[in-house]
Amino acid sequence: MRHPRDFFKPLAVGAPEPVREIPVPPSRMIHFFDPSNEKMRAKLPAIAAKADIVLGNLEDAVPVDRKESARAGLVEVGKTADLGGTPLWTRVNSLESPWVLDDITTLVTEIGDQLDVIMIPKVEGAEDIHYVDRLVAQLEAKAGVTRPILLHAILETAQGMANVEEIAFASPRMQGISLGPADLAASRRMKTTRVGGGHPGYVSISDPTDAEDLEVGRVRAQQDPWHYTVARMVDACVSAGILPFYGPFGDIKDTVACEAQFRAAFILGCVGTWSLHPVQIDIAKKVFSPDPAEVAFAKKIIESIPDGKGVHMIDGKMQDDASWKQAKVLVTLAEQLAQDDEELKAAYGF
Numbered sequence: 429m430r431h432p433r434d435f436f437k438p439l440a441v442g443a444p445e446p447v448r449e450i451p452v453p454p455s456r457m458i459h460f461f462d463p464s465n466e467k468m469r470a471k472l473p474a475i476a477a478k479a480d481i482v483l484g485n486l487e488d489a490v491p492v493d494r495k496e497s498a499r500a501g502l503v504e505v506g507k508t509a510d511l512g513g514t515p516l517w518t519r520v521n522s523l524e525s526p527w528v529l530d531d532i533t534t535l536v537t538e539i540g541d542q543l544d545v546i547m548i549p550k551v552e553g554a555e556d557i558h559y560v561d562r563l564v565a566q567l568e569a570k571a572g573v574t575r576p577i578l579l580h581a582i583l584e585t586a587q588g589m590a591n592v593e594e595i596a597f598a599s600p601r602m603q604g605i606s607l608g609p610a611d612l613a614a615s616r617r618m619k620t621t622r623v624g625g626g627h628p629g630y631v632s633i634s635d636p637t638d639a640e641d642l643e644v645g646r647v648r649a650q651q652d653p654w655h656y657t658v659a660r661m662v663d664a665c666v667s668a669g670i671l672p673f674y675g676p677f678g679d680i681k682d683t684v685a686c687e688a689q690f691r692a693a694f695i696l697g698c699v700g701t702w703s704l705h706p707v708q709i710d711i712a713k714k715v716f717s718p719d720p721a722e723v724a725f726a727k728k729i730i731e732s733i734p735d736g737k738g739v740h741m742i743d744g745k746m747q748d749d750a751s752w753k754q755a756k757v758l759v760t761l762a763e764q765l766a767q768d769d770e771e772l773k774a775a776y777g778f
């Protein structure tokens with residue numbers, strides 16, 4: 429483990445100083461695009477105008493024979509595309525793959541100043557982050573990159589899950605963690621072919637209303653198989669001062685279930701999610717921008733309790749120091765999002 433006094437020292441001579449606070453721009457969705465797809469590249473400026481973050485994906489979903497053109501396509505995006513200030517991220521191939529060394533080397537040296545965050549898949553422990561941390565520092569120094577590129581881990585193996593806290597704390601470069609429900613399901617041997625979301629077999633069941641007939645009057649309710657994982661990931665991230673994200677929802681046509689999964693993650697503390705298709709950008713924007721009615725009530729709490737202390741009744745509900753802090757979370761997020769969004773500003777009454 430690094431000495432606390434050395435934690436914020438660059439890992440290579442000439443690399444930029446690590447950041448002390450993780451920047452928190454609007455991060456409601458990380459929009460995935462395939463940089464080997466010329467059509468998607470051409471559309472990227474229009475997508476970037478709607479999305480909070482765009483990510484050129486080099487890993488799973490990009491076929492083996494397009495790995496190199498995806499990397500080259502992302503370099504072209506970094507050098508030429510006008511993204512209007514929307515952060516550009518990448519997801520590189522996994523650390524045991526034959527492509528990752530060239531992914532990181534090429535991207536940092538060619539477009540290091542345009543790249544905000546590198547997402548690392550299948551992270552299993554702090555050692556994976558330490559490896560990338562040092563490599564990126566060496567490449568930043570070599571290329572003269574002026575601000576540090578941050579790292580984001582995908583939580584998608586049982587081993588990574590067991591080590592989530594040490595991953596979150598592994599480096600000052602750590603920006604956040606996303607849930608990877610597809611790989612995680614496979615790693616855990618969960619019995620589902622779905623990418624994120626619930627499963628009709630994962631239910632809880634009410635008691636029978638007829639002792640003789642066990643079929644009568646029983647209500648089944650689907651449970652969220654990701655509840656434990658998301659909640660633990662949120663605690664690991666918040667305790668390390670980094671940002672937790674839900675991940676992919678693969679049933680693109682089921683916009684209703686997608687919205688429900690995103691909302692469950694938002695309520696549990698995630699700041700955003702992935703969008704795999706343009707339709708999911710709007711869902712994420714709606715879900716990860718707090719509900720105006722809830723913001724209005726939170727504002728009322730803050731206005732009614734200027735010093736945030738003591739016990740109060742507001743609209744029949746008890747409020748105290750702790751619920752004032754809850755209100756502050758919602759209002760602070762609403763204020764931040766309203767800064768660049770006239771529609772939200774009006775909806776929140778700022």
Ligand SMILES: CCC(=O)SCCNC(=O)CCNC(=O)[C@H](O)C(C)(C)COP(=O)(O)OP(=O)(O)OC[C@H]1O[C@@H](n2cnc3c(N)ncnc32)[C@H](O)[C@@H]1OP(=O)(O)O
Binds near residue numbers: 468611
């Ligand atoms: C499972 C674990 C993971 O690793 S998830 C992360 C890896 N997967 C991905 O990154 C998938 C990204 N998404 C996609 O490739 C596509 O959206 C998939 C899912 C294949 C669906 O594409 P397609 O059948 O073309 O959808 P569509 O006909 O409804 O498309 C309508 C127009 O929108 C475009 N589009 C689609 N997806 C994106 C995207 N992610 N970013 C930008 N544009 C996108 C399509 O090209 C299509 O455009 P046009 O109307 O033909 O001009």
Ligand SMILES: O=CC(=O)O
Binds near residue numbers: 676
């Ligand atoms: O990479 C994401 C996943 O769900 O697997």
Ligand SMILES: [Mg+2]
Binds near residue numbers: 488549584610611
């Ligand atoms: Mg995965």
